[in-house]
Amino acid sequence: MQEWRTMTPDPILWNDWHPVAARCTLDPGRAHHTVLLHVPLVVTIDAAGTIIARRNDGAPLQQCERYGLVWVCLGTPVQPVLAIPEADEPDRPPVVVGAIGVRAAGPRVIENFLDLGHLGYVHAGYLGDDPQTRVLPYDVAPLPDAGVHGGLIATRCRMYQPKASPAATEGFLVDYFYKVERPLATCLYKDNPVHRDRFDVIYLFVQPVTEVTSIAHPLLLCLPDGTTPAALRAFQQIIFMQDKPILENQRPARLPLYDGAELPIGADRSSVAYRRWLAAIGLRWGVITATEAAGAPR
Amino acid sequence: MSANDGGTFDAGARPDFWPDFWPGFSPGDWYAIAADHDVIPGHIYRTTLGGHDLAVWRTRDGTVQIWRDRCPHRGVRLSLGEVAGDELRCQYHAWRFARGGACTYIPAQPAMKVPGTIHAEVWPAAEAGGLIWSGIDPQGAPPALPAGTVVRALPVARPAAVVAEALAETDWPGLALVVQPADAQSAIVRGVATDGDCLAADRLLRALRRRIEQNGPEQNGGERGA
Numbered sequence: 125m126q127e128w129r130t131m132t133p134d135p136i137l138w139n140d141w142h143p144v145a146a147r148c149t150l151d152p153g154r155a156h157h158t159v160l161l162h163v164p165l166v167v168t169i170d171a172a173g174t175i176i177a178r179r180n181d182g183a184p185l186q187q188c189e190r191y192g193l194v195w196v197c198l199g200t201p202v203q204p205v206l207a208i209p210e211a212d213e214p215d216r217p218p219v220v221v222g223a224i225g226v227r228a229a230g231p232r233v234i235e236n237f238l239d240l241g242h243l244g245y246v247h248a249g250y251l252g253d254d255p256q257t258r259v260l261p262y263d264v265a266p267l268p269d270a271g272v273h274g275g276l277i278a279t280r281c282r283m284y285q286p287k288a289s290p291a292a293t294e295g296f297l298v299d300y301f302y303k304v305e306r307p308l309a310t311c312l313y314k315d316n317p318v319h320r321d322r323f324d325v326i327y328l329f330v331q332p333v334t335e336v337t338s339i340a341h342p343l344l345l346c347l348p349d350g351t352t353p354a355a356l357r358a359f360q361q362i363i364f365m366q367d368k369p370i371l372e373n374q375r376p377a378r379l380p381l382y383d384g385a386e387l388p389i390g391a392d393r394s395s396v397a398y399r400r401w402l403a404a405i406g407l408r409w410g411v412i413t414a415t416e417a418a419g420a421p422r
Numbered sequence: 423m424s425a426n427d428g429g430t431f432d433a434g435a436r437p438d439f440w441p442d443f444w445p446g447f448s449p450g451d452w453y454a455i456a457a458d459h460d461v462i463p464g465h466i467y468r469t470t471l472g473g474h475d476l477a478v479w480r481t482r483d484g485t486v487q488i489w490r491d492r493c494p495h496r497g498v499r500l501s502l503g504e505v506a507g508d509e510l511r512c513q514y515h516a517w518r519f520a521r522g523g524a525c526t527y528i529p530a531q532p533a534m535k536v537p538g539t540i541h542a543e544v545w546p547a548a549e550a551g552g553l554i555w556s557g558i559d560p561q562g563a564p565p566a567l568p569a570g571t572v573v574r575a576l577p578v579a580r581p582a583a584v585v586a587e588a589l590a591e592t593d594w595p596g597l598a599l600v601v602q603p604a605d606a607q608s609a610i611v612r613g614v615a616t617d618g619d620c621l622a623a624d625r626l627l628r629a630l631r632r633r634i635e636q637n638g639p640e641q642n643g644g645e646r647g648a
Contacts, residue, residue, distance in 0.1 A: 241515045241530035257516070257529035370514050373499040375475065375492050387494045387540055391530035395496075
């Protein structure tokens with residue numbers, strides 16, 4: 125049994141859309157080479173701004189552009205790129221954070237995004253702080269109006285945050301909710317320090333490269349609070365760089381979906397629900413299923 | 423896929439699961455996995471034995487702890503963590519584990535009495551001859567090496583069985599050597615120089631490594647009689 129396997133493509137991910145590049149980082153003078161689900165791709169932009177994504181082997185693919193990102197589907201899309209209603213609100217244009225390579229399985233990256241218990245340590249001084257590390261009870265439920273595979277929503281999440289966003293001048297108890305809309309697409313809604321009646325929205329899309337390597341594409345839909353896009357990007361890059369060493373040191377690299385592999389507590393409700401949901405929809409990529417674990421030597 | 427067919431990353435190919443034994447690695451044997459002086463106070467030493475990642479550290483009184491290098495909660499390497507007094511604290515959620523492996527504190531649920539089932543996986547540990555020893559279920563005492571100075575550990579990119587065979591072909595006056603099977607493809611030679619001449623030992627071992635590694639990996643002891 126190996127960390128990654130040359131296997132039949134996972135049908136769920138093969139027939140879904142994944143970001144492979146951001147328009148703002150493409151350069152007419154230089155092709156962008158990347159890999160999606162083991163398939164090498166090249167993305168080019170010409171002087172007129174036309175973007176073309178191609179497989180290196182010339183096989184066809186589907187391509188579109190949303191939210192400043194170039195999306196590719198290698199198979200037959202079963203649904204469109206996920207809809208983000210907030211992206212249509214004129215005062216919060218999407219800000220692409222950048223493509224961040226991480227040597228971790230896509231599902232591990234998503235699970236980390238949903239995790240409340242690490243905020244006070246991994247993101248100490250920003251998204252949490254010792255000793256206010258208690259994870260208050262929150263709820264997790266199936267996501268209504270989700271895509272073809274369903275999804276999850278975690279509500280009533282609260283965390284004391286010293287610096288919840290670049291505009292925060294003091295710590296406050298931040299209200300959150302999270303959605304998992306696709307196996308490798310998640311988002312959170314959190315209080316904005318200036319607009320207390322609306323939420324900043326942060327998406328995380330994970331481009332699956334191999335089963336144990338990924339490229340994270342965070343996308344920000346933040347309310348105008350005086351923060352420049354560059355400052356928003358820098359803040360999120362700091363946050364992600366704090367997570368990266370954790371993600372790259374989780375073993376096994378693939379997310380175990382079988383009972384007893386890892387020991388969750390009540391604060392891990394989101395993570396438990398995410399793993400169960402992945403098992404229920406039959407995701408095979410970047411995970412260790414119960415069937416596979418049962419056949420392993422130990 | 424290979425590392426460079428247009429991809430950004432080397433995929434890496436470490437298995438998730440290892441068999442408990444293979445040529446050069448038996449569950450009943452002790453293996454030297456570190457030198458005493460590798461595991462200094464406050465440091466977590468990381469090594470691999472039989473494909474199993476281990477985290478090695480000391481409590482305040484100097485007792486060696488050898489644990490599986492993996493937090494039972496969410497799988498993060500414990501060697502990424504911190505030694506805090508007599509406890510090791512995981513870097514992800516700051517769960518604390520005491521001597522013997524029991525989890526003592528979970529900051530996300532500070533009021534909760536931690537269930538006894540939450541435990542780091544503890545490996546057998548012994549100190550002898552300036553080396554730290556472990557194994558799956560080692561019987562008896564670790565091999566008694568003659569008194570001497572611990573030589574620099576030498577990793578060799580060949581299976582333990584191949585390395586042990588090569589060691590056995592030569593006399594090593596003044597040296598007592600043992601092999602740590604790291605994973606199926608690599609081993610670490612450890613031991614002591616009875617005359618204290620570590621420089622000479624290092625020269626000899628590096629020459630041995632060159633010789634072993636010049637032979638192709640197809641002479642893989644791991645494939646024999648498995």
